[in-house]
Amino acid sequence: MSRPTPSPVYTLRGAGGPLNTLHFSCNGGTTPLLFSGSGKGAIHIWNLNTRRPERIIEGHSGSSVIWVSTRESADNLISQGRDMQVCLWDLGEGRSKVVDSLWTGSVGFCQGSLLETNPGTCLLAVAGEQTEEIKIFELPSKTPVCTLVPEDKLGMVMCIKLWQPDSGAGPLLLAGYEDGSLLLWDVIQRSKLSHVKAHPEPVMCLTFDTKRLKGISGSSEKNLSSWILDTQNNLQLQDDVTLVNPGVSQLCVRGDSKLLASAGWDHxxxxxxxxxxxPLAVLQYHTDMVLSVAFSNHQDxxxxxxxxxxxxxxxxxxxxYNEGPDTG
Known part of the structure; x- marks a missing residue:
């Protein structure tokens, strides 16, 4: 017999705008938190024990918040808004202070990507002022590392993922573009390593499993496109997943590499x-487009x-699906 359709264990209300981005901070002995960024410019810090906002902060002049993440700990928040600013926050000991900011010049919806390189330092990749360019900075110094611009006309950069391979080589970056292309970049060499056409429409979202060297991307059409990275750093297209309805806002793989979740335009x-x-489950609760999905990083x-x-x-x-063997 098939399992009954699940229901939410609980819901959070009061964000005051569309929920563009979600980020969990649940590891360690601290209070489990969920950060959310809204289309009205507010960042809510939800206490998952009380199921209420612990704090509500605003640092993007009312502009839509499109991405939030944390550096090292929940006290070091980074947020990106449609005001073309990336803000670095100090949330320690009750503070809600923007300690620094970075102007991106990007008018698009491309979310940034963060990679911790050493204790206290990390790399930040963001879309740049020119539609096809990606800029990478070192934080907290904001030192420019490089700018990546494809030779071919691929249109606007839509989504990016910065990661560090186990081989010891320099950081690599995956990028999806407006013409449906996926590119793999070598950050240190500032060079393109591989290029595949994954979709006929713009790549709206991608996620990449650094353990399995496998990724998947979505667009405004019905197909999700999966791909792998071979030992020569070549992207190779694999299987397609055909959805019932077109349009995916975001994709996320759980930390144990067992589950994939998609945020659908069909609610x-x-x-x-x-x-x-x-396919394992279709979760139906929302009454409008789902914009973001995230898996928590609870140790248990x-x-x-x-x-x-x-x-x-x-x-x-x-x-x-928090129990049992591999879900396949």
Missing amino acids: RVRVFGWKKLR SRQRLLAAGSKDQRISLWSI
Whole structure:
């Protein structure tokens, strides 16, 4: 018998705008937190024990917040807004202070990507002022590292993922573009390593599993495109997943490499087994487009959650497939 359709374990309301981005901070002995960024410029810091906002902060002059993340700990927040600013926050000991900011010049919706390189330092990749360029900075110094611009006309950069391979080589960056292309960049050499056409439409989102060297991307059409990175750093297209309805806002792989979640324009969250891309569940709660999905990083696997943020201004929290063997 098939399992009954799950329901959210609880929901969070009061964000006051569409939920563009979600980020968990649940490891260690501190209070489990969920950060959310809204289309009205507010960042909510939700206490997952009380299920209420611990703090609400604003640093983008009312402009839509498109990305939030943390550096090293939950006290070091980074946020990106449509005001073309990336803000670095100090949230320690009750503070809510912007300690620095970085102007990107980007008018698009491309979310930044963060990679911790050494204790206290990290790399930040963001879309640049020119539509096809990606700029990489070292933080907290804001030192420019490089600018990556493809030779071919691929249109606007839509999504990026910065990561460090186990081989010891320099950081690599995956980027999806407006013409449906995926490019793999060598950050140190400032060179393109591989290029594939993954979609006929703009690449709206991508996620990459650095353990399995496998990724997946989505667009405004019905197909998710999966791909792998071979030992020569070549992108190779693999299987497609055909969705019932077109349009995906975001994709996320759980930290144990077992589950994939998609945020659908059809108001639904879909869950797949990451290994074989087998459909596992369709989560129905939201009344408008789902814009963001994130898996929690609880150390205890039984506490793991999936969060979904929607244009309907609500966040749904789900507890699914936290037990048993590989889900396939």
